[in-house]
Amino acid sequence: MRHDEKRLPPPSGMPVDIDSNLSLIRIFDDLGGMQTPILPAALLDQITAITQERLERDRLADHGLPPSRSAILVGPPGVGKTLSARWIAARIGKPLWVLDLTTVMSSLLGKTGNNLRRVFDYAKEHEAVLLLDEIDAIAKRRSDESDVGELKRLVTAILQEVDAWPDTGLLLAATNHPDLIDPALWRRFDVVLNFGPAQAADIEAAVRRYLDQDLPAFEPWVGMLCFSLQGQSLSEVERTVIGLRRQAILSNADAGQLVANLAARKSDGMDKSGRRDLAISLARSGTMSHNQISDLTGVARDTLRKYAGPSPIKGRGFKRG
DSSP states (O other): TTTOBBOOOOOOOEEEEEOOOOOOOOEETTTTOOOOOOOOOHHHHHHHHHHHHHHTTHHHHTOOOOOOEEEEOOOTTTTTTHHHHHHHHTTTTOOOEEEEEEHHOOSSSSHHHHHHHHHHHHHHHHHHHHETTTTTTTHHHGOGGGHHHHHHHHHHHHHHHHHHOOOSEEEEEEEEGGGGHHHHHTOOEEEEEEOOOHHHHHHHHHHHHHGGGGGHHHGHHHHHHHTTTTTHHHHHHHHHHHHHHHHHHHHHHOOOHHHHHHHHHHHHHHHHHHHHHHHHHHHHHHHOOOHHHHHHHHOOOHHHHHHSSSSSOOOOOOOOO
């Protein structure tokens, strides 16, 4: 469980698997409030519009319009799909109910269908915000020829549920594998939310958020830290930044040296061209001296002067650790 996750025990009457008696739903309670997820502005606008429709449904009703009933969240792991679903639920004053289709899929597909129907019926009765996580799990199972007939019936049942979902609740789905989703399912969702890889601005916003009260100590090195985290998902950025903070506190380590070590590990995994690009970017950021950058990346100081101009900072090189 992530450090910021708050889960509720299943309420009385929550549907359970008949054989194991385990709850079919995970519940996240963020009703005490949570920070707005770090997302590209256009995507955040889409998500905010979904919550706004729920909060002002009476105004829509006056014009004969319902709010959006469903949305599918698409993107690779770690880009904020579940976090965004939690934020949507919190904004409209409800906990998030999560049905993980990977775990609920049974070897006996008829039993899976019964489990899904119980969850859908219960969620509709309680006007819930329900997230179908890894909805592509059903598509993955189609490779088993013996299950094709039952899987088709299961997909049909889900299509019918999406079509019949009342606007009193909100049905969300998430997938890491959009290519596996039945085209007929795409058309059923009112909104498609595409989550892409983290951009440079997103990474910097995440770094500053997760540094929290330790930001002043790391402030001179934020630029280098962001460069070192390029290509990582926001969940990976969070883990890395939290880890650096722990090291700085428990080892009484210098923040600059910790970030420098991270940058050195980043450069070690690059080819010569990549190290040069990283070194030039660091030089242009003005957060390190040419001596320090050269020690970390192996790129000559003459190369840095040629492409980035004179070093604005005087300093000794870093010790790689």
